[in-house]
Amino acid sequence: MKKGLRKGILISLVFSLAVAVTACGSGDKEAGSDSKKIELLNVSYDPTRELYENYNKAFAAYWKNKTGQEVTIKQSHGGSGKQSRAVIDGLNADVVTLALGYDIDAIQKEGQINEGWQSKFEHNSSPYTSTIVLLVRKGNPKGIKDWNDLIKDGVEVITPNPETSGGARWNYLAAWDYALHQNNGDQDKAKEFVKKLFEHVPVLDTGARGATTTFVERGIGDVLIAWENEALLSLKELGPDKFEIVYPSESILAEPPVAVVDKNVDKKGTREAAEAYLQYLYSEEGQTIAAENFYRPTLESVKEKYKDEFQDIKLYTIDDEFGGWAKAQKEHFSEGGIFDQIYTPGQ
Amino acid sequence: MKTATASNRGVLPGFGLTLGYTILYLSLVVLIPLSALLFNSTGLTWEKFWGVATDPRVIASYRVSFLTAAAAALVDTVLGLLLAWVLVRYTFPGKSIFDALVDLPFALPTAVAGVSLTAIYANNGWIGSLLEPLGIKVAFTPLGIIIALMFIGIPFVVRTVQPVLQELEADVEEAAATLGSSRLRTFGSVILPQLAPPLLTGFALAFARGIGEYGSVVFISGNMPMKTEIAPLLIMSKLERFDYAGATAVAIILLLISFLLLLATNLLQRWMRKSAR
Amino acid sequence: MAGTVPAVQAKARQVSRNQALSESTWVKWTLITLAGLVMLWLVVLPLLVVIAEAFKKGWEVYAASITDPDALSALRLTLLVAFITVPLNTLFGIAAAWAITKFRFRGKQLLVTLIDLPFSVSPVIGGLMYVLVYGKRGWFGTWLDDHNIQIVFALPGIILATLFITFPFVARELIPLMEDQGQQEEEAAVTLGAKGWKVFWHITLPNIKWGLLYGIILCNARAMGEFGAVSVVSGHIRGETNTLPLHVEILYNEYQFSASFAVASLLLLLALVTLVLKAWFTRKHAH
Numbered sequence: 088m089k090k091g092l093r094k095g096i097l098i099s100l101v102f103s104l105a106v107a108v109t110a111c112g113s114g115d116k117e118a119g120s121d122s123k124k125i126e127l128l129n130v131s132y133d134p135t136r137e138l139y140e141n142y143n144k145a146f147a148a149y150w151k152n153k154t155g156q157e158v159t160i161k162q163s164h165g166g167s168g169k170q171s172r173a174v175i176d177g178l179n180a181d182v183v184t185l186a187l188g189y190d191i192d193a194i195q196k197e198g199q200i201n202e203g204w205q206s207k208f209e210h211n212s213s214p215y216t217s218t219i220v221l222l223v224r225k226g227n228p229k230g231i232k233d234w235n236d237l238i239k240d241g242v243e244v245i246t247p248n249p250e251t252s253g254g255a256r257w258n259y260l261a262a263w264d265y266a267l268h269q270n271n272g273d274q275d276k277a278k279e280f281v282k283k284l285f286e287h288v289p290v291l292d293t294g295a296r297g298a299t300t301t302f303v304e305r306g307i308g309d310v311l312i313a314w315e316n317e318a319l320l321s322l323k324e325l326g327p328d329k330f331e332i333v334y335p336s337e338s339i340l341a342e343p344p345v346a347v348v349d350k351n352v353d354k355k356g357t358r359e360a361a362e363a364y365l366q367y368l369y370s371e372e373g374q375t376i377a378a379e380n381f382y383r384p385t386l387e388s389v390k391e392k393y394k395d396e397f398q399d400i401k402l403y404t405i406d407d408e409f410g411g412w413a414k415a416q417k418e419h420f421s422e423g424g425i426f427d428q429i430y431t432p433g434q
Numbered sequence: 435m436k437t438a439t440a441s442n443r444g445v446l447p448g449f450g451l452t453l454g455y456t457i458l459y460l461s462l463v464v465l466i467p468l469s470a471l472l473f474n475s476t477g478l479t480w481e482k483f484w485g486v487a488t489d490p491r492v493i494a495s496y497r498v499s500f501l502t503a504a505a506a507a508l509v510d511t512v513l514g515l516l517l518a519w520v521l522v523r524y525t526f527p528g529k530s531i532f533d534a535l536v537d538l539p540f541a542l543p544t545a546v547a548g549v550s551l552t553a554i555y556a557n558n559g560w561i562g563s564l565l566e567p568l569g570i571k572v573a574f575t576p577l578g579i580i581i582a583l584m585f586i587g588i589p590f591v592v593r594t595v596q597p598v599l600q601e602l603e604a605d606v607e608e609a610a611a612t613l614g615s616s617r618l619r620t621f622g623s624v625i626l627p628q629l630a631p632p633l634l635t636g637f638a639l640a641f642a643r644g645i646g647e648y649g650s651v652v653f654i655s656g657n658m659p660m661k662t663e664i665a666p667l668l669i670m671s672k673l674e675r676f677d678y679a680g681a682t683a684v685a686i687i688l689l690l691i692s693f694l695l696l697l698a699t700n701l702l703q704r705w706m707r708k709s710a711r
Numbered sequence: 712m713a714g715t716v717p718a719v720q721a722k723a724r725q726v727s728r729n730q731a732l733s734e735s736t737w738v739k740w741t742l743i744t745l746a747g748l749v750m751l752w753l754v755v756l757p758l759l760v761v762i763a764e765a766f767k768k769g770w771e772v773y774a775a776s777i778t779d780p781d782a783l784s785a786l787r788l789t790l791l792v793a794f795i796t797v798p799l800n801t802l803f804g805i806a807a808a809w810a811i812t813k814f815r816f817r818g819k820q821l822l823v824t825l826i827d828l829p830f831s832v833s834p835v836i837g838g839l840m841y842v843l844v845y846g847k848r849g850w851f852g853t854w855l856d857d858h859n860i861q862i863v864f865a866l867p868g869i870i871l872a873t874l875f876i877t878f879p880f881v882a883r884e885l886i887p888l889m890e891d892q893g894q895q896e897e898e899a900a901v902t903l904g905a906k907g908w909k910v911f912w913h914i915t916l917p918n919i920k921w922g923l924l925y926g927i928i929l930c931n932a933r934a935m936g937e938f939g940a941v942s943v944v945s946g947h948i949r950g951e952t953n954t955l956p957l958h959v960e961i962l963y964n965e966y967q968f969s970a971s972f973a974v975a976s977l978l979l980l981l982a983l984v985t986l987v988l989k990a991w992f993t994r995k996h997a998h
Contacts, residue, residue, distance in 0.1 A: 248657060251667070251670055560756070597922035688831075
């Protein structure tokens, strides 16, 4: 009886060591770069899964047709900042498709992406865009029409923490920009506005999905500040009979950018395919897939076709209003930045 | 087996081998990577360290983390003793299922645990809706964090007490009983002292785990800065802005404090063992 | 070694305990009821939520989610990782407990506390350290890169992070137990001329089997359920470096609520497999 136990322990030990050794040995296999087959790794952020699932199929077919080469695209999804850190620390991405330029800038700073990545593709290297909208409960019981309604008495606002969620930084900046325009560019007034706004936030979730759950499943809050694509998806998934979308008078143009990771593609010899992969996002087919997944297309012909889906509102860009991501990040979200001050007592 | 080292250590063999292996493995898996964290050139200067350590938001988050972890570990110790006792001493239908359920908090990914607990304790949840008329709020308050940490920590206590209770010799209890001691007194004066070391271990483990826990807590805590923001969350938000140094600083302080706490419990345990003999 | 004699003794012990040492029936049942309520409230309720959510959209969605190729590959990876880490940490735990409880040496409490250390390290930091050692900018980053060896964002990194997280479990279970038992039995055997391994197999192992078993069960459960540390070193490549807990999170973040809980319930099922194994072991060793 005990012999069996002993034998079992010994066998499993030897076996697991063997597995461990082979596992570590297999870590060094290279992505196959023979001419007939090619493998790309697209490191992306969370809500793009369906988009790229469809797009990858379309691109594989297009590429096969064009070059005869078989391409498989592997996907990695996660929080935008975390994904960026993973690429910096050695995740072998061929392309990155993230939520904000700041996260790609960070990779560039480490030398893995060449400078000037943002001008490599059209529209600031953002093939599709989105904006920030307000999701309210059906019938809009609190009568929310614009940003300034969010700080009315008795209104509770749900938005993720911009410090932990890259996507939520757009939410914050959209509110800030609105306040700036309302107060003729007075920074202090804008700060007061966002401070008041966050006093109306009862729960600060770490990510967009957490915030949506809090709003939808837990029934907390009167307004959810969300990306348009996620708001449209929520309506589709959770039923338009429960919620409706309110477009504020103005908002920010959210530009989730894409880039080729130069160091990695040169090492793996996948540059040609990686560049074509991102370029094809701008094609009619790529743009249609983006629109089908609730992202705003940038190609005029596709834009025209989907103009009823995406309401036309006044949109400002980060570059024009905030002088780019590096500056916005430093002023608002760094340690001791404006967002930090909002929550530090005595400031 | 060499007995040279053993001879001056007592008669048992294997001291060199086992201690050597222990230290080697400990160094490879724990100490070297940890020192990478401490001596990493991520630009952590003393000023930066001090600045982070004395930031009011960071201090508030430590308070939340330590108080909730301590409260949860304390409740877990009491409940865990009850569960272990029942599992070891009694037979009843469904006992093996009961026994198995104890480990499930470990198997469930922490994020899932967090989402489920929030679903239960939110104002529209199964328990939350019952508590709301009484004016008790659980989700998005420190109470919610405590409950999440209790869920995470309960297996530690049960599983450290259980084997010791199982091996507890009956003769001492018997002797006490024949001497006319009441059951409750036997428990208090004979059983409990023997269970004190594993209970303390269980408490310390649940506590340490609670301090570092992130996944389950962020869903139920509400993450309000200064109120329900836990320290591991601040580590995450610092990493999110590529502030490795700041994240490391928060982590080091967290680590130091829990290390000292664990050391204190280990010493206390030794002392208890000594004074028991 | 024959297993019958200890079994008989155990039975005898059980009987005498029942006569002289049992609490009165009502105390017993009150305690059982209380314990049952505690379990129901603390553990079972959250599990019910998981199961309810998993089946919210019906059996088809559930079946589709757990037979999805990505979910299956995540399942394979999780099992593989547990299969490698649990025996390694078990071996370590036994060696450490032996060294610590059978001998006296200076710095013992420090060593014990160092073994506990991974418990007090936030899992996120636990993953981050391996990135700092083996990542591109880490200590060995350049060397590994030159030799085309991928540690983080591949299987070895996931294994290392899991090793770290589950490091103390077996040792932690065994140390208090073996300390309690002392070393007289082993010393007697050695004096009678038994060799080291023999002493361990025949005397120590039978004595510690319960602690060992619980240690392994905890270690295994945690190895399969670990999220934070693994999430930092995994790279989240779908179908390749996603473990089950990571897959759960990703599905959740992609607004696939039911699918995510369905995969989570798969982890619960795995824990039940452990239960069956344990029941089998218990039966084998009780008779």
